[in-house]
Amino acid sequence: MGARSNAPAERFFAGLVLFLFTDALLPLMRREAGVTVDLAQGDRVSQMIWLGVYGVTFLLAAIHWRVVVRSLFQGRQLILLVAIALASALWSVAPAVTVRRGIALVGTTLFGVYFAARFTLSQQIRILAGTLATIAVLSLVVALAMPWIGVSSGVHEGAWRGIFVHKNILGRIMALSAIVWAISARQAARGRMLAHVMLALSVLLVFLSRSTTGMLMLAAVGAALAMHRLLRLHYTLMLSLAIFAGLLGVAAVAWLSRSLDLVFALLQKEPTLTGRTILWAVVLERIWRNPLLGYGYGAFWLGPSGESRRVWDVVGWDAPHAHQGYLDLLLDVGGIGAFIFLAGFASAFVRASALVRRRITNYWPVAYLTFMLAYNFAESAILRQNSIFWTLYVSLVVQLAMYARAPSSRQTLAAESSGPTAGTTPACLPS
Numbered sequence: 001m002g003a004r005s006n007a008p009a010e011r012f013f014a015g016l017v018l019f020l021f022t023d024a025l026l027p028l029m030r031r032e033a034g035v036t037v038d039l040a041q042g043d044r045v046s047q048m049i050w051l052g053v054y055g056v057t058f059l060l061a062a063i064h065w066r067v068v069v070r071s072l073f074q075g076r077q078l079i080l081l082v083a084i085a086l087a088s089a090l091w092s093v094a095p096a097v098t099v100r101r102g103i104a105l106v107g108t109t110l111f112g113v114y115f116a117a118r119f120t121l122s123q124q125i126r127i128l129a130g131t132l133a134t135i136a137v138l139s140l141v142v143a144l145a146m147p148w149i150g151v152s153s154g155v156h157e158g159a160w161r162g163i164f165v166h167k168n169i170l171g172r173i174m175a176l177s178a179i180v181w182a183i184s185a186r187q188a189a190r191g192r193m194l195a196h197v198m199l200a201l202s203v204l205l206v207f208l209s210r211s212t213t214g215m216l217m218l219a220a221v222g223a224a225l226a227m228h229r230l231l232r233l234h235y236t237l238m239l240s241l242a243i244f245a246g247l248l249g250v251a252a253v254a255w256l257s258r259s260l261d262l263v264f265a266l267l268q269k270e271p272t273l274t275g276r277t278i279l280w281a282v283v284l285e286r287i288w289r290n291p292l293l294g295y296g297y298g299a300f301w302l303g304p305s306g307e308s309r310r311v312w313d314v315v316g317w318d319a320p321h322a323h324q325g326y327l328d329l330l331l332d333v334g335g336i337g338a339f340i341f342l343a344g345f346a347s348a349f350v351r352a353s354a355l356v357r358r359r360i361t362n363y364w365p366v367a368y369l370t371f372m373l374a375y376n377f378a379e380s381a382i383l384r385q386n387s388i389f390w391t392l393y394v395s396l397v398v399q400l401a402m403y404a405r406a407p408s409s410r411q412t413l414a415a416e417s418s419g420p421t422a423g424t425t426p427a428c429l430p431s
Contacts, residue, residue: 010060010118011127017053017111018131021388022173025138025163032149042100050386054107061114071117074401077344078394082109084337085297085383092296093307101298104385112394121399125364128392129184129198132177136201138163139170143208160208171211172379175218176388178202179367187362213378220374221367276323276378282314283322287330294334298385301331325376329383341382344397345369351400361403365396 020026030043061068072079085102092098115124139162143150152159152167159167181202185195206214286307287294294300301308301321312318322328329338352365372393376382381389 011123013056013060014115014119015127015131015134017057018128018388018391019134020049020053021108021386021391022131022135023164023169023386024135024173027165028149028163031165050104050107054104054110057107057111057114060118061110064114064118067117068114071398071402072113074116074405075113075344075394075398077340077347078109078113078397081333081337081340081344081383082106084333084340088294088296088299088333091293092299094296094299094302097302098296098299101385105297105383108385108387108391109394112391113398115391116395116398116402121361121364121403124395124399125180125183129177129180129195132173132180132202133198135163135173136177136198136205139174139205140201156210159210160205162205162209167209168211168213168379171206171209171214172217172375173388174202174205174209175211175214175221176371178206178218179221179371180364183362183364183367213375216378217371217375221371279311279315279319279322280324280327282311283324283327283331286311287327290334291330292334292336294330294332294337297332297383299332300328321380323379325380325382328380332383337383345373348397348400349373351404352396355400355403365400368392368396 026046026049030046035043035045082102082105085105086099089095089098089102119127139150139160142163143160150160150162152161156167160170161167162170164170164173178199181195181199185192185199203218206218286300295307299307301319308319322331326338329341349366349369352361352369355361356363356366372381372389375389381387382393384390
């Protein structure tokens with residue numbers, strides 16, 4: 001399936017792009033410099049930086065065009081989904097914005113394909129782990145040494161935000177970091193102590209950020225990983241335990257439905273989830289006005305000049321997005337695009353579970369897909385330009401398709417067994 005990269009320059013570039021995709025440092029520096037951004041026009045400096053990133057990505061993809069093209073066609077539904085996003089400029093309420101953000105989406109998606117084409121799954125996790133470790137350490141240093149920058153004031157007084165502009169961004173990135181380092185701690189041939197230290201730091205930063213979403217993501221993925229360990233058991237035992245877990249789940253849901261006040265009190269949240277339930281109801285009403293095609297990619301939430309002003313007038317606050325990835329997906333590309341995404345996601349999840357069952361991959365694909373599934377019930381990470389969550393999803397979809405089509409699983413298993421912090425270079429997939 002093509003040669004994989006051992007070039008330090010490519011690994012450094014991949015890590016740098018992933019760093020930028022987290023929204024670390026750059027937005028904070030722009031805000032501290034007093035830059036205000038028009039939602040319709042965007043930040044010109046950031047746009048130039050992203051154009052540079054896309055340009056280098058395109059150049060590297062062109063150099064390795066055979067393996068990149070071969071990898072691209074492993075994710076056909078991704079091509080279709082991005083094509084619909086670009087075509088939505090034809091019916092968009094803000095065509096110029098859709099075109100600009102659509103180009104950024106193409107660049108983000110292309111990087112995800114390149115990442116899958118040039119690095120094995122084990123190499124990808126290693127690069128991602130190093131990037132997230134850098135963010136965790138920098139956030140710790142900034143919060144302790146420069147609390148006027150790294151710690152929130154005002155409404156979120158005392159909540160850590162590290163090298164991000166908002167505490168919730170630190171929370172969700174550190175939740176992702178905790179997942180990566182938890183898997184690293186299990187898989188590493190050496191460096192296990194470092195993995196445990198970074199896991200502890202990541203979890204600590206999630207709690208210091210006071211991000212409810214981050215905490216819930218940790219719980220959701222932890223529960224999912226415990227459940228997916230059943231996949232490697234004998235069928236009879238697996239089925240018995242799955243039925244038992246299902247019954248426990250039904251009992252838990254029944255209890256929660258009668259104890260919502262207690263749950264909200266423990267989470268220190270209002271029953272409306274800080275106005276989100278009201279927002280979702282209003283957004284659903286707007287979705288039903290254009291159910292099949294939506295309002296055009298990235299065109300709905302443009303403030304007073306866009307459709308979102310009607311939502312803002314009703315909910316009484318300036319929501320930057322729907323705070324729900326599936327609703328934002330419907331706003332962007334309608335029911336047609338949402339169906340394509342969900343079908344592709346389901347296919348990827350089934351493949352990931354099957355590969356875990358056959359011991360061809362570690363738990364990373366299952367963990368990340370569970371993270372994406374749960375995270376998008378509270379935030380938006382589907383079909384987002386310049387987003388680490390979307391680019392990792394693209395990479396995994398392509399990687400899982402390549403693994404599923406590999407004629408032999410032995411070399412793949414050998415590649416994954418070394419783990420993200422091991423010193424050896426994983427073997428390539430069979431050609």
